[in-house]
Amino acid sequence: MVDTGDSALHARHKAVMPSWLNQYYELPLELISASGRRVVGSDGRTYLDFFGGLLATMVGHNIPELVDAVKTQVDRIWHSSTLYLISSQIELAEKIARRAPVDDPRVFFVNSGSEAVETALLLATNARKNNEVLALRGSYHGRSFATVAATGIRAWSATSLSPLQVTYVHNGYKYRSPFRGLSDEGFVSACRDELRTIIETSTSGNVACFIAEPIQGAGGFAYPPENFFREMKTVLDEYGIPFISDEVQSGWGRTGSAYFGIENFGVRPQAITFAKGLANGMSIGGVVAEAGLMNALPANSISTAGGNPLAMSAANAVLDYIDSQELQKNAARQGERLQIGLRAIADRYRAVGEVRGMGLMLGVELIDPEDMSPAPALANSVLEAARKNNLLIGKGGLYGNVLRVTPPMTVTEEEVDEALNLLEASFSEACSASSFE
Known part of the structure; x- marks a missing residue:
């Protein structure tokens, strides 16, 4: 190059x-x-761009309605803090509260996904008077002190030091699971029973929370069978353990079939964390939680920049744009078209172990076809070849061997077809230069 x-x-x-x-x-x-x-x-x-600023540029770049909303706010006031009323913050909180599958919801805004998860963990540990947390293997929850501790990917977890006591449970990622050979029903039963055993043997029982990404982002868009989270929640409810759904990557309709990712699994969590795409790339994050959980803090708090007028104006414009342009439906349509095309590519290359995902969150797991071992070097080669072919995609997974394909929700049919052609060429170049054709 x-x-x-x-x-x-x-x-x-x-x-x-x-x-x-x-x-x-x-x-x-x-x-x-x-x-x-x-x-x-x-x-x-x-x-x-089929990576969208690491899923943050959710509705595309330089959208006039969003640009105008931010410019209008810039001309008024940039900042005030939560010590003052902010009408756009209240408006956004009302929109989120109406949409969230959370009972009696309250909303608090911060500046990033890491800070959102930190806030949720602070709420849960205060409410339960306990610092034990159940997290999923293969999870990613942020780069701050507590969120790193709750992250179940060694490559993204920099330290064992933590204010939390974290125990990792099965994530429902069947492709590389020791329960792989079971039926979906048997698989879910095994994971549910393992959760109960872990609570009984590795915790005090009075666990602060269970935190899970409905679709694991850095984990390579792995997700479980449909009834996985319902069965896990039956066990959590036995012990009164709150369920926190980390929707930093899966929220706002990107999955195509639900506004929040957890709704695809029929579960109502006690709290949801969000960030990234809500303001289309501007710094934003937050938590929507049941009032009893949100109000559990025994001390005063504020947010200097969380809920600031600029981010709030952008986020309100994003949600309005998603609704007015019916982008959730578009995510479903184009996601299906993209997934069909990716499966066709997979049929031509033995190095593709699995194509998975929902809506416009799609992962392509690359393997050595001889033994199913991860192929991270091939993933890097495809990533580089895609750039050479003028296409930006991402990668992730526990072993860095999963391509992540996540275009903005405004993507068109023509752009999906163009991307599939570019990916086909990229696979051809990368695989011909390797031993994985």
Whole structure:
């Protein structure tokens, strides 16, 4: 790839930024402008964006309705804090409360997904007077102190030190599970029984909460059989353990069949965390929780920047745009088209172990076809080939071997077909250069 100055920028980056700040590509890319589902890189090339700012650019780039909402607010006031009433914050909280599958909901806004999960953990540990947490294997909940502790992926968990006592339970990811050979019913029963055993043997029983992503993001968009969370919740309810659904990546209709990911599984949690796409890339996060849980804090609190007028204006415009443009329906339609195309590609390449996901959250797991072992090097090769072909996608998974395909909810049928053609070419190039054809 021709160096257009990004190597010099990368050198400056490495001189002042942490060594653990991960970036894509052998030669990292700067994005300098964008419109719709297209982004322009500092290399002068235009890319089809099928990763959406790590799922944060949820409805696309430079959407006029969103730009106008933010510009209008900028001309009024940028900041005040929660010590003052903020009408756009109240309006957004009302919209979220109406949509959330949570009883008697209350909403609190912060600035990121990590901070949202921290808040939920603070609420639960106060309400239950206990710091024990049940989390899923293969989970990712953030980069802050407590959220790292609740993260079930070694590559993203930097320390064993934690204010929490975390016990990991089965995540329902059947493809690499020791229960893989069971039927869905048998699989769910085994996971449910394991949860009960873990509560009885590895905790005090008075656990603060169970936290789960309905569809695991960094875990490679793994998700369980349909009745998994219902069965897990029957056990949690026996012990009065609150269920926190981490919807930082799966909220707002991206799955195509529900406004929040957990609704696909027929469960009403006690709390939901959210962030990322709600403000289409502006810093935002929050928790919607049952009043008894939300009001459990024994001390005063505020949020200096959480709920700020700029982010609130953007988020209100995003939710209105999703509704007015019927983007949840579009996510279902285009997600189905994309998944059919990805399965067709999988049929042609033995190195594709599984295609999975819901709506516009799709994962492609790459393997060594001889023994099903993960193929992270091939995933990197496909990622690089896709960039060469002017397509941006992501990757993840417990072993870094899952491609993540997550276009904005405004993606068109023509763009889906274009991306599938580019992915086909990228697979062909990457697999021909490997032993996994």
